[in-house]
Amino acid sequence: MELNQIIVSIKEKQPNIKSVFFVGCGASKAELYPAKYFLEANSRTLRVSLYTANEFNFATPISVDDTSIVITCSLGGTTPESVEATTKAKELGAHVIAVTHVEGSALTKDADYKVYHGFEANYAAKMEKMTKVLGLATEILHQYEGYENYDKMIDGFGKIYGLIEKATSTVLPEAKAFADGYKDAEVIYVMSSGATHEVAYSFSICLLMEMQWINSGTFHDGEFFHGPFEVVDKDVPFLLLMNDGRTRPMDARALEFLQRFDAKTTVVDAKDFGLGSVIASEVVDYFNPMLISGVLRVYAEQLSYVRNHPLTKRRYMWKLEY
Structure with missing residues (x-):
């Protein structure tokens, strides 16, 4: 149906x-x-x-x-x-x-x-x-x-899959650079805002903690300045997911602070993949998560290759009673 x-x-x-x-x-x-x-x-x-x-x-x-x-x-x-x-x-x-x-x-x-x-x-x-x-x-x-923006959403649904495939076909160099740069990190912090907030959360708890056994913390970047920014220092690893839409100023504020103190920062930015040129501005906020998640899958795969740790590898999940 x-x-x-x-x-x-x-x-x-x-x-x-x-x-x-x-x-x-x-x-x-x-x-x-x-x-x-x-x-x-x-x-x-x-x-x-x-x-x-x-x-x-x-x-x-x-x-x-x-x-x-x-x-x-x-x-x-x-x-x-x-x-x-x-x-x-x-x-x-x-x-x-x-x-x-x-x-x-x-x-x-x-x-x-x-x-x-x-x-x-x-x-x-x-x-x-x-x-x-x-x-x-x-x-x-x-x-x-x-x-009132129903037709714009329907138009977006018709275009987002093609944009994901285009983005993931071009991002391999950046994904490899992330993997090489973060493969030995003891902890990786991940943050975003808006509709992408729990993309950061799932990358942290699933792709990093579950599938790579890398310690990770995640938080909304609107909360960054209400506690988490105290751990920022030179070369502390962060992954920032930047949205195209209304909450972008929060992402940009977090990025400025990370750069100010030379944190080790990787940015995955929906604007870099042309989201706003494909999806209407009135509804673009809601399509950031799909595009960014698709790109992050490539990042996770490259990280698993360089660490020789397949994304399917588990110690506890599906193997123990819990």
């Missing part, structure tokens, strides 16, 4: 949706953030929340009922906490949408609607999950409240 038809179907059953919950774990949770950010920024009436799945399970919001849409997400569709959250949301009467790569997976069992996305084909395919969830959020807003 197409994304717009899913929301049409929900609206036919419940014309008075009051809340939207996004639920997932790890990278899947982070990939829900741009949609949550979009709805918070543009909805006048909807209550919007993003939950890590077991928080949703153990401390379930009282407002989850038949006036709620719950969107759960898991790449393989088997994350136990997210599967349980899907079931719980369904039991409470919510309209449940499961987003996964694997048809027929456990995540879909109790869902009312299923959204499947690609992953293996190319870098753009790896961004389908994030993009399709943002598409759901766009449809929710437009169908329930009306959205």
